[in-house]
Every structure is written in C-alpha cells, then in structure tokens.
Amino acid sequence: MLGQWRLAWQLARRFRRGRERSRFLSFISASSTSGIALGCMVFITGLSVMNGFSEVLQERFLKLVPHVEFNAVEGRLDYPETIFALATDHPEVTDAWPLIHTQALVQQGRDFVGVQVTGLDPEREHAIKDYLKEQQWSALTQPNTVILGSGLAQKLGVARGDSIRFVVAAERGFQAPKRMQLTVIDTFEFGGQFDHQLAYVNLATARDFVGLDSGFSTVALAVDDLFSAERVANEIGYQLRDYVYLEHWMRSQGHLYRDIQMVRMVMYLVLILVLAVASFNIVSTLVMTVQEKQRHIGILRTMGLRTSSLMQVFVLQGLQNGVFGVFAGVLAGVLLSLNLPLLLNALERLSGSTLLASDVYFVNQIPVLLDWRDVLVVAAVGLLMSLLATLYPAWQAARIDVVQAINA
Known part of the structure; x- marks a missing residue:
C-alpha cells in the first residue's frame, strides 16, 4: 500500500512539473494556488481582528460597565441591604457596590456638552482607577470633585485643577435646573467612547446632583460568567422588595457582542465560498491535465497501473496546489496578524488620520488576537476544499478508454 502511494506521488509530481505542460495550464495551476493562499x-x-474586538469587549470594556444593575424606579432604593444579601448568597456573583447615575450638561462658556455622571464610593476599588493619568483616586473623597474622560476634558479645554460648571435638570416639576461647580482632580484615558462621555464623582456629590439626602439609587453586580448576567439579574431581581429596573450588559451593550459574532459567522461562510471558487481552478487544471495526458494515462494502464492508483495520481496532483496554497496563506496570515497593529499605526501616522474615531467606537485602535484554533480551521477548510476539487477529474481520468487513449 505504501509503495502504491509512493508511485502515485511520483507520477503526480511528474505530471505537475512536466516540460510539455502548456503555459496556460501552468497559469491556471498557479492561480489556484495563489487564490487559496490569499x-x-x-x-x-x-x-x-474579530478575536481582538471580542477580547477588548470582554476583558476591558466590561470592566467599566456593570454586568448587572438594579436601578430604583423613583428616588433611592429603600431596601438595598436585601440586594447585597442576595448578591452575597448567589454563587455566581463576585462583587456588589452602590452607584448613582444621572445625566448632566457641562457648561463651558456658551457651550453645553452632555455628560453621563456616575457617583461611586472612592473607598472601594474600581476598574477606572487603572486608567487614571495622575492616580488621584483618593482625592475623589473630597467634596465637589470630579474625574473626567480625557476626550471630554480636551473638548472642554480643562485640565487637572480647573473648575467646571455642571447643570442638572430638576427631578420633579418645572423647577430651575441645579448648577454645581466641581473641580477636576484627574482625567482617565480608556481609549474609546468612555473618554468622551463619562464623569465620576463621589456618592455625596452625586446625591447633591439628584437631590437625595442619603442612600443611593443603584446597586451594581459583577458576575463570574458574563453570559449568565441576564439570568442572575432575573433570579435576584424577582426576590427584591424594591421596585427596580433590571439592567444587564447584554441589554445595554450586547449589540456590540452580537455584531462581532455575526461578522465572525459571515466571515466563515465567505471563507468557504472564496476557497470553493479558488478550488474551481484546481478542477480546471486537472481536467485539462487529464485531456493533455491521455496518451500517458493509456500507457500507464497497459503497464498494469490500476484504476485506484490512477485516481490517486490526480488527487495528489491537485492536493499539491492546495497544500502549497494553504501553507503559504497560513504563514502569511499569521505574520500579517502578528504585525498588523504596527502596520496600522504606521498607516495612521502617514495618513494623519485615525482608523477608529474614539468618540464613535468603544476602542480607538484595531485590536488583534491570533487564535491558533482559527488557523487550524482555515487550514482544514482549505485542504478539504482542495481534496473535493480533485475527485471529479480523478474519476474522469479513471473512465478513459485505454485503446482510445493510446491512439489519441
């Protein structure tokens, strides 16, 4: 059996490299290899790139976005201790902390900029601390202080130590909006939309914003499995005494994850179609080779070469194009993926523009994460399509009449 395959391999290489082979046939063969490689x-x-976006979303973006939130329908939560107790007892909840969310306008001269203000407890650790420029986290305990996103600070033209005026709408009735003067103690740079939208204050300052004398309006939870957030929110939320809005990241930010997964699925489908089209050239090459080598096929058959061995010859000949194309494409793809951030940074410097605007997208540069499982899947699909493309020409070669082939 091994000798049979060795003979088939030698004949396949001879047919592929034959001197009498036409230039057009060589061009078609090279096109199939190049198409598969590309x-x-x-x-x-x-x-x-899709893996990179997914990693940034799960490992960075969702550090700043609570996985689950329970927001009071009106005013503050009356029984927050119940939420903390249920969260502590739930095996999938890793942390719980109080928050106050509100919307405000920042007045700078005659201009107003919308800001999402989050009040939190500076005595607790928070992921935003890792992105502060001057690490002034402890200063947030002081009254009337604020931490701004770097993009927001740049738009407003303020820096650390400057004062800015916040305007907050009244919670009830037609009262005049509340104005508060806050001091910027630091800025954070996450890289994306957050830099242009978020401002952080302590809970006491946030209470002044929304008109609470005590307590807070939101309890946020972190869960160990991101994709169980909706279930955890429902399991805990249905046991609460407060009237709350159940929020989780899949509802507020889930469209980002779904978009990434949809693009991934579309890419897999397109991968199969593109490789199938590239493999058609293998079919064309082998069909033309069978017509060109009829006399050789007839001679080999009269010398005792069996039909199965003849089919193996053309299967191996076609697979050579696939193997070479897959190897070159995988090598080029891996090298390009590993160096893509450097190439994109160089392109941005040369063009003077950014590929991803930080005020529009949740990241400001294209992330890349090479997953070897994807490499194996792409290589396997390429080899499989190449193998399938060889079957019809090999079967056609096996059906050639020996006498007619010799006399051709």
Whole structure:
C-alpha cells in the first residue's frame, strides 16, 4: 500500500512539473494556488481582528460597565441591604457596590456638552482607577470633585485643577435646573467612547446632583460568567422588595457582542465560498491535465497501473496546489496578524488620520488576537476544499478508454 502511494506521488509530481505542460495550464495551476493562499491569509487576519474586538469587549470594556444593575424606579432604593444579601448568597456573583447615575450638561462658556455622571464610593476599588493619568483616586473623597474622560476634558479645554460648571435638570416639576461647580482632580484615558462621555464623582456629590439626602439609587453586580448576567439579574431581581429596573450588559451593550459574532459567522461562510471558487481552478487544471495526458494515462494502464492508483495520481496532483496554497496563506496570515497593529499605526501616522474615531467606537485602535484554533480551521477548510476539487477529474481520468487513449 505504501509503495502504491509512493508511485502515485511520483507520477503526480511528474505530471505537475512536466516540460510539455502548456503555459496556460501552468497559469491556471498557479492561480489556484495563489487564490487559496490569499483566501487563507485574509481570513486568518480577519478572524484575528474579530478575536481582538471580542477580547477588548470582554476583558476591558466590561470592566467599566456593570454586568448587572438594579436601578430604583423613583428616588433611592429603600431596601438595598436585601440586594447585597442576595448578591452575597448567589454563587455566581463576585462583587456588589452602590452607584448613582444621572445625566448632566457641562457648561463651558456658551457651550453645553452632555455628560453621563456616575457617583461611586472612592473607598472601594474600581476598574477606572487603572486608567487614571495622575492616580488621584483618593482625592475623589473630597467634596465637589470630579474625574473626567480625557476626550471630554480636551473638548472642554480643562485640565487637572480647573473648575467646571455642571447643570442638572430638576427631578420633579418645572423647577430651575441645579448648577454645581466641581473641580477636576484627574482625567482617565480608556481609549474609546468612555473618554468622551463619562464623569465620576463621589456618592455625596452625586446625591447633591439628584437631590437625595442619603442612600443611593443603584446597586451594581459583577458576575463570574458574563453570559449568565441576564439570568442572575432575573433570579435576584424577582426576590427584591424594591421596585427596580433590571439592567444587564447584554441589554445595554450586547449589540456590540452580537455584531462581532455575526461578522465572525459571515466571515466563515465567505471563507468557504472564496476557497470553493479558488478550488474551481484546481478542477480546471486537472481536467485539462487529464485531456493533455491521455496518451500517458493509456500507457500507464497497459503497464498494469490500476484504476485506484490512477485516481490517486490526480488527487495528489491537485492536493499539491492546495497544500502549497494553504501553507503559504497560513504563514502569511499569521505574520500579517502578528504585525498588523504596527502596520496600522504606521498607516495612521502617514495618513494623519485615525482608523477608529474614539468618540464613535468603544476602542480607538484595531485590536488583534491570533487564535491558533482559527488557523487550524482555515487550514482544514482549505485542504478539504482542495481534496473535493480533485475527485471529479480523478474519476474522469479513471473512465478513459485505454485503446482510445493510446491512439489519441
């Protein structure tokens, strides 16, 4: 059996490299190899970018976005201790902390900029602390202080130590809006929309914003499995005595994750289609080779070469194009994925513009994460499509009449 495959391999190499082979046939063969290589390279790179976006979303973005939130319908939570007790007892909840959310306008001269203000307890650890420029987290305990996103601070033209005026609408009736003067103690740079939207204050300052004398309006939870957030929110929320809005990240930010997964699925479908089109060239190459090598096929059959061995010859000949194309495409795709951030940074410097505007997208640069499982899947699909493309020409070669082939 091994000798049979060795003979088939030698004949396949001879047919592929034969001197009498036409230039057009060589061109078609090279096109099939190049098409498979290009397809593998593009899709390994594309899937690596999708992996990068997914990692940034799960590992960075969702550190600043609470996984689950219980927001009071009106005013403050009357029984927050119940939420903390249920969260402590729930096996999938890793942390719980109080918050106050509100919307405000920042007045700078005659201009107003909308800001999402979050009041939190500075005595607790928070993920935003890792992105502060001057690490002035402890100063947030002082009254009437604020931490701004770097993009927001730049838009307002303020820096650390400057004062800015916040305007907050009255909670009830037609009262005049409340105006508060806050001091900027630090700015954070996350890289994305948050830098242009968020401002952090302590709970006491946030109470002044919303008109609470004590307590807070929101309890946020972190869960160990991001995709169980909705279930955890329902399990705890249905046991509460307060009237609350149940919020979780899949509702507020889930469209980002769904978009990434949808693009990934579309890329897999396109991968199959592109490689199938590239494999058609293998079919064309082998069909033309069978017509060109009829006399050789007839001679080999009269010398005792069996039909199965003849089919193996053309299967191996076609697989050579696939193997070479997959190898070159995988190698190029891996190298391009590993160096893509450097190439994109160089492109941004040369063009003077950014590919992802930080005030529009949740990240300000294209992330890349190479997953070797994707590499294996792309390589396997390429080899499978190449193998399938060889079956019809090999079957056609096996059906050639020996006498007619010799006399051709």
